[in-house]
Amino acid sequence: MTVPPSGPAADSTALLTDHYELTMLQASLAAGTADRRAVFELFPRRLPEGRRYGVVAGVGRALEALESFTFGDAELAVLAEVLDGPTLNRLAEYRFSGDIWGYPEGEMYFPHSPLLVVESTFAEAVLLETLLLSIYNHDSAIASAASRMTLAAGERPCIEMGSRRTHEQAAVAAARAAYIAGFVSTSNLAARARYGVPTAGTSAHSFTLLHDTEEQAFRAQVDSLGRGTTLLVDTYDVAGAVRLAVQVAGPELGAVRIDSGDLAALAVQVRRQLDDLGNTDTRIIVTSDLDEYAIAALAAAPVDGYGVGTQLVTGSGHPAAGFVYKLVAREGASGELEPVAKKSKDKASVGGRKFALRRRSAAGVAEAEIIGVGTPPVGEEDDRPLLSPLVRSGEVVGREPLDAARARHQAARAELPLAIHAMSRGEPAIDTVFA
Structure with a gap:
């Protein structure tokens, strides 16, 4: 005789989140604002102190987690004590139906790089905050450290053997x-x-x-x-x-x-x-x-x-990369997206849906991270677009083999100035420029 599980389904990622994501959903449903179109961005305000670049990792894991982000009977039973009926009903129907663009896995990042751009309703996008941050913050921190190690090692191989030093799933x-x-x-x-x-x-x-x-x-x-x-x-x-x-x-x-x-x-x-x-x-x-x-x-x-x-x-x-997930645009009274931004001291953000380009010299060396709002500029510079479609109308379109991310990392790191080879503390290898 098979005994049914008493807790949440093992393959659902819906409860890998913070309580306040769901209370924001409940309050916005009551206020009639939950279905406003919204744009969230995941980005670093700065690199870890002394680091010259960061490496994007966790994209593939995040896409897998998104596909499993659903609320079944077991998940709803856990939440029944803390949420009202309309919110539980909305969660029972939850499927992300929006669009996501992002830096592909293995790419370099710098201060303010918009690593993910999530566009959907507020109700759909806000619930993904903790899940996306937990994956990206962990995996990018490890990849950034690993990149420095393989850079220092040169042609000598590095073997990962740290499973016994961390949580079994983090390993x-x-x-x-x-x-x-x-x-x-x-x-x-x-x-x-x-x-x-x-x-x-x-x-x-x-x-x-x-x-x-x-x-x-x-x-x-x-x-x-x-x-x-x-x-x-x-x-x-x-x-x-x-x-x-x-x-x-x-x-x-x-x-x-x-x-x-x-x-x-x-x-x-x-x-x-x-x-x-x-x-x-x-x-x-x-x-x-x-x-x-x-x-x-x-x-x-x-x-x-x-x-x-x-x-x-x-x-x-640096066990976490320090990424944040912020609302940068929302639907206004006219029906159009309007930029919004947090202005608090030391934690300000820039409103508006972003584009991102890697500007390179004639010799192919990266010179700047160009970030702006609106349409990317078209000029004579060798600017490499950094955002690729990951999810379109709720369907994952950005899945790729792990070896593709591995090859991308090697190519993207090779573009950076020679200063990255110094293991001493330093400033980011290239400047972030807002267009």
Whole structure:
């Protein structure tokens, strides 16, 4: 006998929101303003302190969440204690029917970039605020940190391995965002299953400690995974472990991993030892609380790849991107959209539905983020439009493969000035200009 669920449906995203979104709906329904046409925009007022650019991530996840944003019997039962009858009836019929434009996933962003433009009725658009912000703020923070790490790493691969350092579902989203920003793989199997992110993994110190000797552990791993595997060599003595690893796997040993100590100094010692033993093709992978600064500091060391965990999944000091979702236009008495804007101190916004362009020099280098209201200017400058249709009349039209976002990120980052390669604190790489 199947027992029906007692709580909200697992596949609905409708309750991943704040209470006040629904009380605003209730009050606007009573006032007769709920169905006024409205435009909301999701944007950053500034970049995290010291950062030179940000990376847009979460677009695909947000589109999936939008399609599941419906109120079934279970969701309505939860809300019956806090909302009136007309509001519950409206929610029972809720389906987003408006239009959404946005920066595509993997694109760069700067202060005031209109990452999402949502046009619908107030009733439909206001309910999406918390859901969109929670996805975009998390995923873009991770992608922005990951981009700095892959930039510092250069051609050396980065592996995401931070699942145990964050919420179990955030770990899946973090792996996805990191892949967009250039990480080559993740340890998280759910990210492989849901999004096709490549996974990798070998063993931890517990595997070595399980066996009577380090040699037994190495032989067990090589017998199971092949000579091309990566052996962890810092459980006891690094030099001794490297010698054993070569004895067991021979010149075909894929890599050794160092997870503690002075990584730069150990990498030099291990590289010399491997070469002396004839294992010139065996790579050196380092882990242990790496961030973009540590990766940059290892640039001169003979390191072949990096495994990054805690600092990645926490945004390397900036766990949220700081995006806001604001009403910028609403239907006036004439039936036309009228600009509206918040004017409070330090939190002012610019009214009106925006366009956004990336202005580039004749050499193809980004020079400015051009943002304005109305029709984009047409001139001789090399201006690249940034907003693409994501949802049209309630139907998702902006879905794309994850590899498309990954490729876009590489191309968009390559457009930016060389100043982005500096890991020191600085101003945004390009200015935001209001047209």
